[in-house]
Amino acid sequence: MVAERDLERDQETHAYTPSLGIKKAITVRRVRRLPIKGDVLVDVGEVVEHGKVVAKTQIPGDPYTVRASYLLKCEADEVPMYMLKKIGDAVEKNEVFAKFVGLFGLIKNLVKSPVDGHIESLSTMSGQVIIRERPIPIDVDAYIPGKVMEIMLGEGAVIETNAAFIQGIFGVAGEAHGEIAIATDTPNDILTADHITEDHKGKIVVGGSLATGEALKKALEIGVNGVVVGGIKNADLRRLVGYDIGVAITGYEDLELTFICTEGFGKTNMSNQTFNLLKAFEGELAHINGATQIRAGVLRPEIIIPHDRFKPESEASEDLSTGMRPGTLMRIIRAPYFGRLARVVSLPPELHKIKTESYVRVVEIEFDDGTRAMVPRANVEIIEQ
Numbered sequence: 206m207v208a209e210r211d212l213e214r215d216q217e218t219h220a221y222t223p224s225l226g227i228k229k230a231i232t233v234r235r236v237r238r239l240p241i242k243g244d245v246l247v248d249v250g251e252v253v254e255h256g257k258v259v260a261k262t263q264i265p266g267d268p269y270t271v272r273a274s275y276l277l278k279c280e281a282d283e284v285p286m287y288m289l290k291k292i293g294d295a296v297e298k299n300e301v302f303a304k305f306v307g308l309f310g311l312i313k314n315l316v317k318s319p320v321d322g323h324i325e326s327l328s329t330m331s332g333q334v335i336i337r338e339r340p341i342p343i344d345v346d347a348y349i350p351g352k353v354m355e356i357m358l359g360e361g362a363v364i365e366t367n368a369a370f371i372q373g374i375f376g377v378a379g380e381a382h383g384e385i386a387i388a389t390d391t392p393n394d395i396l397t398a399d400h401i402t403e404d405h406k407g408k409i410v411v412g413g414s415l416a417t418g419e420a421l422k423k424a425l426e427i428g429v430n431g432v433v434v435g436g437i438k439n440a441d442l443r444r445l446v447g448y449d450i451g452v453a454i455t456g457y458e459d460l461e462l463t464f465i466c467t468e469g470f471g472k473t474n475m476s477n478q479t480f481n482l483l484k485a486f487e488g489e490l491a492h493i494n495g496a497t498q499i500r501a502g503v504l505r506p507e508i509i510i511p512h513d514r515f516k517p518e519s520e521a522s523e524d525l526s527t528g529m530r531p532g533t534l535m536r537i538i539r540a541p542y543f544g545r546l547a548r549v550v551s552l553p554p555e556l557h558k559i560k561t562e563s564y565v566r567v568v569e570i571e572f573d574d575g576t577r578a579m580v581p582r583a584n585v586e587i588i589e590q
Contacts, residue, residue, distance in 0.1 A: 227478055227588060228370045229485075230515035234354065237345050238361035240264070247362055249355065253347045255382055255492055260345045260361045266338025269319050274332025276316045277305045281332030287316075288327070295323045296336065303334070348380055349492050350511050367517055369486055369510040371479055373433070373465040376495025376506030377446055377455045381409070381463040383430035385483055385491050385510070389413040392480035395472070396434050398423045405429050409491045409508075411483045415472040416464070421445050425462050431493045433483070433508060435468040435475035436544070442470075456496025456504075463495045465506040468536070473544040476588075486510045529568060529587065537570075539584035546588070547572045553579075 243262025247253060274281045290302040296318040303316035318336050325337040351366030386408040388400040396412025398419040406427050412420070412434035418441035424432055443449055446458050467479050491510045498504035529535070533549045547570035556564040557579060565581045572578075 226370055226372045227476075227482065229482055230367060230512070230517050231370045232365060232517045233349065233351075233368045233370055233509055233511075234363055234365045235348055236357075236361065236363050237348060238357065239343060239345055239359075241343075242359040243343070245356055245359065245362060247353045247356070249353055251353045253350065253353060253364065255347050255350045255490075257347045258344045259347050259353070259364070262343050263340035264343055266320075266322055266340055268325065269322075269336045269338070271316060271319065271334045271336060272332065273303050273316050273327075273334045277303060277314045279305060279332075282329040284327060284329065284332050284334070290324055292324050292327060297321055348494075349509055366509075366511045367513060369482060369508075369512060371467065371482065371508040373467045373497075373506040373508070374469050375455075376463065376465040376493075376497050377442070377450070378458045378460040378463040378495045379456050380492070380494045381430040382490065382492050383407050383409040385409050385411060385487050385489055387411050387484050387487050392435065392475035392477055396420045396432070401427060401429065403427060409433060409493060411480070412475075413480070414468075414474045416466075417441065418444050421462070421464070425460075429462060431463040431465070431491075431495075433465045433467065433493070436466050436471050436473035437464070438472075439470060454498050456494070458495075463493055465493060465495050465508065469538075469544040471544070476546055478588075483508070486512065529582070529585075534588045535570070535585045536588055537580060537585055539580075542572075542578065542580065545572060547578075547585075550577060552582075 237259050239260050239262045241262055241264060243260055245260045247259045253259065273284045277284065277287050287303045287305050289304060290296060296302050298321050299317050301315050301317055302324065305314040320336060320338050322336050322338040325335040327334050345361055347364050349364055349366050351364045353362050354365045355363040386405050388410050389396055389412050392413045394413035396416040401410065401420055401423045407430055409431040410424060410429050414435045416432055416434040416437055421432060421441060445464065467475055489510050489512065491508055493508050495506045496504055497506050529549050529552060531549050531551060535547060537543060537545050537547065550569040550571050552568050557567045558564055559581060567579045568582050568585060569577060569579055
């Protein structure tokens with residue numbers, strides 16, 4: 206009996222993080238927080254649209270030091286008598302705010318503002334004037350339509366909605382919104398420039414296994430808000446963002462197009478489940494975010510499609526906290542099966558020797574075509590469904 210319990214416990218151990226979610230209905234909560242303290246503009250229980258500003262603040266501008274006494278050719282304690290503006294007054298770039306005129310107007314020493322802003326301080330000890338740039342306004346919108354569930358005083362709010370939810374593997378650029386437009390017939394098709402039309406302007410275009418560089422270029426030119434496909438070639442990704450992404454943190458790229466790949470790099474067929482779910486909501490408004498963080502504090506790109514067709518699945522969802530079990534759907538995240546989907550057949554308790562000559566725990570998996578393989582448990586991740 207003890208041996209059987211040990212075997213059962215051993216089969217449930219795992220060396221991966223359950224990650225990718227594909228849900229047709231789930232309760233989604235998003236925290237909308239300001240970078241610094243500010244004003245919250247909504248109340249608990251209020252229903253908001255995705256573009257509603259829920260909080261706002263102002264980030265102070267940079268300070269600039271002006272050596273007024275040096276420019277006026279006077280002593281530091283004499284600067285106040287030559288000032289044309291008071292502390293707190295607004296100034297424009299190149300506007301004269303201090304002036305010395307001597308020798309019947311033949312000598313003119315002028316002090317100009319280096320930036321648009323206001324006079325913050327004046328020191329009679331150093332003769333320096335501090336000009337503070339105009340503050341930068343920061344607005345945080347709701348991102349998704351829903352109900353305000355919580356207020357964080359001076360910081361922001363928590364928005365909740367019922368939605369279909371899909372997580373991707375990798376993405377670039379930040380939040381975007383638009384109607385879903387299915388551009389390819391199957392999840393195996395490559396998204397080419399011919400698939401992108403003027404009708405896709407402002408929409409979220411869904412392709413199949415790959416987006417070509419030409420397709421992404423045309424999408425940018427037309428004004429497509431987002432592209433979702435199975436995979437992308439590294440060279441095309443480099444051309445899209447303009448540089449190599451060296452660290453696994455994205456979302457801050459200066460792009461008018463948000464890109465998400467749901468499976469991995471290279472030509473990788475989008476899973477039927479993901480493609481069919483997106484197709485079921487074609488024409489619906491989607492909210493996407495390409496921000497990705499692979500390291501600590503994993504953050505996946507996401508597609509959120511608010512709706513009220515189905516009830517949230519949270520209570521009926523499979524409990525993944527116990528690890529892999531026979532029948533669990535997963536994706537392989539290492540070569541030679543990178544990007545492929547499979548189901549767990551068994552979890553052998555004994556250690557297996559791999560090519561590196563290390564001994565690791567493995568999982569026996571079965572692909573859609575019926576073929577089976579043994580892979581290290583660290584090389585797979587569960588797909589929540």
